[in-house]
Amino acid sequence: MRFAADRLAVGITKAASLADDLVRRFEEQIETGTMPPGARFPTEMAIVEAFGVSRPVVREAFARLSARGLLVSRRGSGAFVANGARYRAFQVTADEISEIDDVIKLLEMRMGFETEMAFLAAQRRTGSELQEMRRSLADMDASTEVDGSVAADTAFHAAIARATQNDYYLRFTDFLGVRLVPSRRVYLQDSDAATHQTYARAINADHRAIYAAIETGDAQAAREAARAHIQKSIARYRPHALVA
Incomplete structure (x- = not known):
């Protein structure tokens, strides 16, 4: 049998x-x-x-x-x-970003999208969107596990998308959802709460630089801060890639 x-x-x-x-x-x-x-x-x-x-x-x-x-x-x-x-609609499935190499490819795609989104957000943000960004920054600082940091990270980028006052940025960001955020499960497999918190706070330092530029309305600084954020993420993941 x-x-x-x-x-x-x-x-x-x-x-x-x-x-x-x-x-x-x-x-x-x-x-x-x-x-x-x-x-x-x-x-x-x-x-x-x-x-x-x-x-x-x-x-x-x-x-x-x-x-x-x-x-x-x-x-x-x-x-x-x-x-x-x-x-057909553009697709990025969970299966396609299960490895470090795939995450890097997605980060490279995000580079232009994120930088211009931050640029527009600095020019058009309102008080409610700034408040939403501050809330996500606080949530990220307080997170000690994967799901919490991913949720806070996603919320931060969604707030920036909303601040552009451009529905297409928001819709594309919503479409990507948590895929907009590099998978902590790929990078931080089997890590403890302290390691997760250290990682989340390092990411949040970049977020705060982006927020500061958006808050003051410095569009060029916001663009540069967003670019630096993505570049750091790529550099953080690249040593773990199968193909450097």
Whole structure:
């Protein structure tokens, strides 16, 4: 029975891998425009013959493409590339930032976004947003565990986004959520409360420099402080990266 179960598990894994491969192939064709919106997918049988896979594998791949908004089925007509399929929402999933190297890539992407956000916040902030930033600074200083520091860190950046008075900054910041903050679980695995607090206060020192510039309305200083904050984060993570 154990042998049969193992064979079944291997079969399921292989089928999933084949479906993954099909999904990647079709996604690439859609993203490059080889299969534009409205284009008809090959029939199940055509895919079976072309790729040497089973019908269940094709159906699994189609189900995944449909779930991602890339495929629509029309009864009696077949499967088609969804309208607007090439304009899918930008995604950053938890699985994609599970390693130090991935965190560094996200930090590099954040560099331009964060610096300009701080620049605008210094020009447009109101008293309520400054109060929100001060609250998050206090929460960060008081944090002694991962979830508390992440929540405070996220709240600080959200307050800056809100201070830009630009809904797109706020919406993108909300979209990234805790992914905007480098994962403490990646960097501080198995660390004690004192280590977490020391780390949180080091991050908060950067936050205070950004806050000071925003509070005084010095947009250029806010931009530079935000850039220094991201650069320090990259430098902090890089020694732990697989590829330096």
